[in-house]
Amino acid sequence: MVPDEWPIATPSTEGGSVPARAAAGSRLSTVRIDFQLDSRARLSEQERALMTAMLAALVAMIADEFTALLADAEPANDDGDRVFDKLWSAGLLDIPDLIALLLRRAEEERLAAGIRATRPAGRSRFLQALVSDEDGDVSAAAMALILARSRRRDRFEGPRLTFDDLSAESAVTLVSCIAAALRGNLAGRLDPAAADDRLSGAARALLSRHDEGSRIEAKLFDLVHALDRVGRVDEGLIRSALDEGEIFFVGELLARLSGIGFDAAWDHLTSGGGRLALLLRMAGLSRTLSGEILGSLAEVVGSDPAREIEEYDRLDDEQVDSARKWLRLDRAYRSAVRAFQE
Numbered sequence: 001m002v003p004d005e006w007p008i009a010t011p012s013t014e015g016g017s018v019p020a021r022a023a024a025g026s027r028l029s030t031v032r033i034d035f036q037l038d039s040r041a042r043l044s045e046q047e048r049a050l051m052t053a054m055l056a057a058l059v060a061m062i063a064d065e066f067t068a069l070l071a072d073a074e075p076a077n078d079d080g081d082r083v084f085d086k087l088w089s090a091g092l093l094d095i096p097d098l099i100a101l102l103l104r105r106a107e108e109e110r111l112a113a114g115i116r117a118t119r120p121a122g123r124s125r126f127l128q129a130l131v132s133d134e135d136g137d138v139s140a141a142a143m144a145l146i147l148a149r150s151r152r153r154d155r156f157e158g159p160r161l162t163f164d165d166l167s168a169e170s171a172v173t174l175v176s177c178i179a180a181a182l183r184g185n186l187a188g189r190l191d192p193a194a195a196d197d198r199l200s201g202a203a204r205a206l207l208s209r210h211d212e213g214s215r216i217e218a219k220l221f222d223l224v225h226a227l228d229r230v231g232r233v234d235e236g237l238i239r240s241a242l243d244e245g246e247i248f249f250v251g252e253l254l255a256r257l258s259g260i261g262f263d264a265a266w267d268h269l270t271s272g273g274g275r276l277a278l279l280l281r282m283a284g285l286s287r288t289l290s291g292e293i294l295g296s297l298a299e300v301v302g303s304d305p306a307r308e309i310e311e312y313d314r315l316d317d318e319q320v321d322s323a324r325k326w327l328r329l330d331r332a333y334r335s336a337v338r339a340f341q342e
Contacts, residue, residue: 040302043103043106044110046106046110047103047106047107047110050105050106050109050158050159051099051102051103051105051106053158054102054105054106054159054160054161055084055093055098055102055161056084057154057160057161058160058161058162058163058174059083059084059087059093059174059178060083060084061162061163062163062174062175062178062206063083063178063181063182065163065206066178066179066182066199066202066206069202069205069206070198070199070202083178083181083182086181087177087178087181090181092177092180092181093174093177095170095173095174096170097166097167097169097170098166098170098173098174101161101165101166101167101170102161104266105159105161107270108159108247108248109159110300111245111247111270111297111300111301112245112246112247113245114299114300115242115245115247115296115297115300116244116245118296119243119244119245125244126237126240126241126244127142127145127146127244127246127249128142128146130142130223130227131143131146135226135230137226137229137230138223138226138227138230138232140226141219141222141223141225141226142223144219144222144223145216145219145220145222145223148214148216148219149216152165152216162214163206163209163210164210164211164212164214164215165215165216166210167212168210168212171207171210172207175203175206175207176203179199179200179202179203180199182199183195183196183199186198186199216248217252217262220248220249220252220262221252221262224249224252224253224256225256228256233253233256233257235285235286235289237253238250238253238254238285238289238293239289239292241253242292242293242296247269250269250293251265251266251269252265254269254279254280254283257282257283257284257285258279258282258283258284258324258327259282259324259328260282260324260327260328261327261328261331263331264327264331265279269297269301270301271301271303272298272301272302272303272304272308273303274307274308274311276293276294276297276298276301276303276308277290277294277308277309277311277312277315278311278315278320278323280293280294280312281312281315281320282320282323282324282327287312290309290312291309294308294309294312
């Protein structure tokens with residue numbers, strides 16, 4: 001199992017290595033809620049730190065874009081960290097799609113690290129090999145994915161988000177919130193109406209550049225689609241991806257074979273309680289490869305490999321088909337049905 005270190009120190013705004021704690025009495029209401037949360041669902045310190053770092057960098061990146069667009073009005077003498085603090089304090093960064101994206105990236109890093117820790121150091125780099133594939137579509141899609149991934153790593157090889165990774169809805173929300181956070185910077189230089197006009201224009205300019213087709217998930221879909229078109233989505237490809245810790249790639253391959261969306265496949269891939277076993281049955285994988293995947297992933301996701309294999313053997317075709325049909329339904333509809341059943 002991937003160890004959870006205790007705890008990761010994070011910089012404080014006052015310059016110390018650990019944030020100042022509120023007095024015990026004033027913390028009690030938050031501590032009571034935190035203490036009763038399901039430990040299986042809580043973020044680890046590593047996940048929290050990684051998600052916070054990615055979000056802060058994304059906010060700073062967008063704030064810098066505003067700075068460039070409004071340079072003549074000098075609107076953004078606040079740096080990105082200051083804008084992030086404003087938005088965090090106001091509770092404006094609690095954007096569901098954005099938080100889900102951050103969590104997915106953190107999960108990907110955790111799972112990939114857990115798998116690679118059990119593998120030999122020398123890897124075949126099969127994604128790079130696909131760049132020289134004889135099929136032009138496969139080669140182009142592989143290169144596009146590699147380039148997209150390189151833009152999502154900082155100079156220390158840590159993961160980061162780009163503006164295009166956001167859904168259209170979360171992009172609009174986040175850009176609008178950052179514009180509002182910068183509004184005070186224009187005080188004294190422009191009247192409120194003029195400031196609103198300038199910031200709204202800059203926000204529209206930023207949003208016009210947003211391209212969901214450049215999301216890493218879209219590039220991954222394009223590559224798997226190209227491979228599927230030439231009959232190359234098979235167990236050998238899944239095994240190669242797993243051996244290199246390419247967990248996102250494994251998720252998209254299993255989604256394609258299962259006939260369900262990536263979001264549903266990812267939820268099952270990163271969950272225990274038999275859901276991973278169900279995904280492998282829906283994908284129609286052999287018991288041998290399913291056992292390898294369960295052995296590699298079950299402990300990393302916090303499940304019991306033996307129980308997952310038992311569940312794999314227990315499931316019959318009717319149960320698998322029923323689950324597939326359910327997961328092909330709209331996600332919002334499924335959530336609403338579950339809400340009525342609770």
